[in-house]
Amino acid sequence: MAPSLPEDLPWVEKYRPNKIKDLVYQQEAAQLLHSCLTCGNLPHCLFYGPPGTGKTSAALAFCKELFPPEIYRDRVLELNASDERGIKVVREKIKRFAQGSVSSAKFEGYLCPPFKIIILDEADAITPDAQTALRRTMEQFSRITRFFLLCNYVTRVIDPLASRCAKFRFRPLPIELQMDRLKYIVGQEGISISEELLRRLTRACNGDLRRAIMALESAHRLSRGNNITEEDIDSVSWRVPDEIIARIDSTCRKISSLGENTLHFSELRNMAMDFINNGYPVSEIMYQLCDALISASHLNKLQKSVIMIRFARAEKMLVDGSDELLVLLDIFGVLFQVYNEPENVEKLISLTRN
Known part of the structure; x- marks a missing residue:
């Protein structure tokens, strides 16, 4: 039964x-x-x-x-x-x-x-x-x-x-369909949350409705029945703060402009270790970094293509059980290489083959 x-x-x-x-x-x-x-x-x-x-x-x-x-x-x-x-x-x-x-x-x-x-x-x-x-x-x-x-x-x-x-x-669910289901649950449970925060939650869950529902329930418990805040949503959805994403891009651009590559790799490594020690999920860093770089004006289409292909390979490494620190360093290395020689088209293309 x-x-x-x-x-x-x-x-x-x-x-x-x-x-x-x-x-x-x-x-x-x-x-x-x-x-x-x-x-x-x-x-x-x-x-x-x-x-x-x-x-x-x-x-x-x-x-x-x-x-x-x-x-x-x-x-x-x-x-x-x-x-x-x-x-x-x-x-x-x-x-x-x-x-x-x-x-x-x-x-x-x-x-x-x-x-x-x-x-x-x-x-x-x-x-x-x-x-x-x-x-x-x-x-x-x-x-x-x-x-x-x-x-x-x-x-x-x-x-x-x-x-x-x-x-x-089975394809990832569009944000609007996820929103409809979450609104239904919000109505059934009598939760107080704005539509803007619901949309922020669904975007953070990348088409995973189960994860969105679990995060909504966790945020409700975290708020103890009060209005759910943006901090509650970010805490339960594993969202990495926007300033962290901006720091990654700006640091890679700064180091590539200095010229002494080997002397400044330690800064990238220390930044990666800092993120790992603070518990930021590498997969979420990668997803949010992709979203930020897609709309970046300082990258051309070829550079963006190279970055996305290499990020896809990094995601595959994560799925196969690779060490998160090494994957994060690989991501930083891709950005460094793209920023270091933006005019060298042949090298950028070879990055996608190696």
Whole structure:
């Protein structure tokens, strides 16, 4: 039986969509799931995209509309693959559930098709060997079991597994759609916050609605029921102060103009260590620095292109687990190189290839 929702649930669970029609912006996936609710058939599905865009909500909402609470736990298995990622889990827990028989009981108002559903969240964290074993399980029990594979990085899912699924990309939610949802929550909870601060919050969350809702709840707790302030929003959304971003750009420009490169690298290193020691997230520094440099008048289009390509590689290094200090120094080095030889087009282009 699906659990009832207590009043003290975190807001991300309390306001999670329970019906396919409540999903927004992911039209292709919603259309498929809606048609499956009508015809009673479902392919294996692979939902991929940034966090907080509705992948888990879509899968859970579909299951809640497909099966009644009385048999929900018998028909739906939800696993977080980042915690249970080894081949042992696939061979035992998943295979045991997948091969179990399905009852023919019918319930009024529910389609109850003759198959079960396994939801694997963060499927890109499953080891390659376990993914190979999972492929075999999908093939062997596809008649009575369907899979939802949910992940952030589809390239980390092996091709034989991805090819057996209908793939749907979940895109980052536009700010206005996030604003609409946050306004609904604000109205339900009776929170006092201006529209300007809500917009500031959504911009800081980069299309991640889950993160925005969690930050809104944290800001509400931090304000202790009073009006939410700009300081509250910046504290809970990990936003780096604007003066820090301005300091990075101005320091790199100043050092590049001095000429004695090796003598002033220590200033960049000390600045990077200062940011790390103060707990500023490198990913947020990078995102905000990108926003600031895109509109910068002292950079031409080629320089901006080089910076953005190198910043994308730095983000990939962060995702792969690289040391934050080294990534931050790499970012500073890119800015230094771009500012140091703005006229050397060939060198700027080579920066994107190395």
